[in-house]
Amino acid sequence: MAQLLQHLINGLAAGTIYALVALGYTMVYGVLKLINFAHGDVMMVGVYMGYATAFALGREARGSLVGVAAIFAVAMLGCALLGFLFERFAYRPLREKPRLTALITAIGISFALSYGFQLDIGFLPGASPRAFPEIIEPTEWLIIGDRDVVVWNWQVISFLIAVGLMVGLQYLVFSTRFGQAMRAVSWDHRVAALMGIPTDRVIALTFMLSSGLAAGAGLLYAIKDTSVSPLMGLYVGLKAFVAAVIGGIGHVPGAVIGALVLGLVEEFVVGYAASSWRDAVAFGFLILVLLVKPGGLFGRVAAEKV
């Protein structure tokens, strides 16, 4: 029983981090119908930005509240800028082209980033994983029984941040003028432009928001995993993407629920079966969900227009 509870908690903690990355996928897909394959790699770049900031601050400063805030701020703003650049120079010129071209571009950016960061030329970090500095000291926040169930402070922090962001996003999308513009662009960006909505600005802002979120999620992941490497984005990104699709891509609460479900499924496979099957089960679960509900759990299948 205690074991089950522990797995539940670990699964939810893993799921919240997927959820934060998945939200970025879902926002961009919602607005642009683009699977931003490079999202996970933007996250990876954010983690390295945080890593560099942490070292620049030095051992004393990085543990303080101001230090942590600075690390998060640099990484999130840096990634927002990166997201803006990608949108402006890689995706915007392709907006009127077939959707496949933008997908291929995204895959290209993903490869250029993840493999480019493996080179050790100039400022690039090289292929070997590095230990992320301890910016939030891990403490056991809640212990039940004789260490039967342990909840860590970072698990609680991540969970609260993820839920907070989800609620915030939901509010942004459905209760603000910007959200209204986002939904209009998502519906039909040409008509939205005719109605006086600054489409380019809305899309660029969505990209920046999603990339900034990715950086924040990446830092939470690095705090949990303590190891950063250029390839981390490829796999965390893939999993988060799977989560977004399971929930129904383009659906904000769907992404979070999909991510939590995926985190739980993975944790149970690792806990009760074999960890080597984890990835296969994640993808198998995805295929199963899509076969039953082709649009994901909460998504709608758009009727095909002729």
Add this chain to the structure above:
Amino acid sequence: MQTPALPLPESRPLVPPALRGVLPVLLAVPALVLFQWALSGSEFASYLLNVMGVNIILAVSLNIVNGMTGQFSIGHAGFMAVGAYIAGYASLQLKEVALSFLPVAASDQVLFTVALLLGGLAAAACGFLVGLPSLRLRGDYLAIVTLGFGEIIRVVVQNTDAFGRALGLSGIPQYASPSMVFFWVFLVVLAARRLAASSHGRSLWSIREDEVAAEAMGVDTTGYKVRAFVFSSFFAGIAGGLFAHFVPIINPGSFTFVRSMEIVVMVVLGGLGSTTGAVIAAIFLTLLPEGMRSLFGALGTEGSLAQRVDQIRMPIYGLLLVVLMLSRPQGLFGTREIWDVLPKWLSRKGGGRA
């Protein structure tokens, strides 16, 4: 989805129509003889040619699904893995067997072919399984399912004792020769070209152009999509089988998502829908790292930079995709073949505008 119009070649043919049917054979046979003669010495050159041939088979076969049918599949390495493992395993089991009525070399080649076909059929069966979800899924979703399927195959292989788990299979007899590989290249190119010109091929094209309209015109879209997957994965399995018989060892690491993407890059670079484009892109992208390696060697930076070529390859692939999509999204040839394009280029060079 907006796609470029299907070209109907009307320009003066480079090759007279009467000759076209036999042209592949006319070209392939001397080429095979030439290969065998030229390679009798160099081990590296034959290795390189093997790699190139396998890449061509993969690119041309993926082009049938991605290019002709317009179903974006990004799990091709999974089918290759199935072929490689099944064929490799079969060869390991058959290693000691010899067909006594044949000379040893011939017997080996017969057994090799049997193993290859087993691998190809196993991959085709997997292709059938992947094709089925395309009944319900479209576009991006189907791409993700193929990606997931490729990864699942990799994990399954990694957890199977008979396939050596993470260590992979070693000691597979090195039966593959450039002439054998190029025989299969010839076969896949011919099959793809004949398919493109057939009524089956036209049905595939129609699905690519507009699935709903094709359905309305009475094309059995799901049936053709599944068939395209089966056909394409059969050849991917063959490519995997060939691969297993010239590399010293195969392991799950050779068949990751990254490998699938390399094949996608070849197809996209050549032009989605162009068989000759896929061939040329596969050749180019196989030779590119080698060319860079020897270039760095000639520049005298042998040690550090030459070793980095393999690392540089992947970022270059990525940038290549981005630049290509921004500048020439239809790839080098679009949906056309080299003989549709070449006469125009030649005449433009010779006498001004064509």
